[in-house]
Amino acid sequence: MNKKYFRYINTLFVVLPMTMIMAFVGLIRNYGFGEDWFFKFLSAWSVMLPVAYLCAFLIIPKAKKLAEKATSEKKTTQSIQL
Template sequence: MKRKHFKYINTLFVVIPMTLIMAFVGLMRNPGFCKKRFFKFLKAWSVMLPIAYAAAFIIM
């Protein structure tokens, strides 16, 4: 793997678990256990992931 791609992949491996935990906690606090909780979880996570990924590069 090229050295310049390592930074992007390493950041992605940090951002994915962080956003998964945040989406899960947010889902359990707000709507709780409902019928469509998996789709709400995926919707929240799909919004969080690119924002957190971009924010990580701004902070770095």
């Protein structure tokens, strides 16, 4: 696979099932299985998917930096010495 597109495809594979689950749970909690539940699900999911996909590109780099900062060796050794 071309490394150029890996980030975009990987993010899509994370966002697709997560938004699908969230749209389904939200729909069932709010409306239940009515006669048109499937169309309500598709409507909610079609809005959630692009929003979550774009937000993921804003959140993932910041989350990566925060995780690296929280788990860095330098920080844990400094806190032990104090």
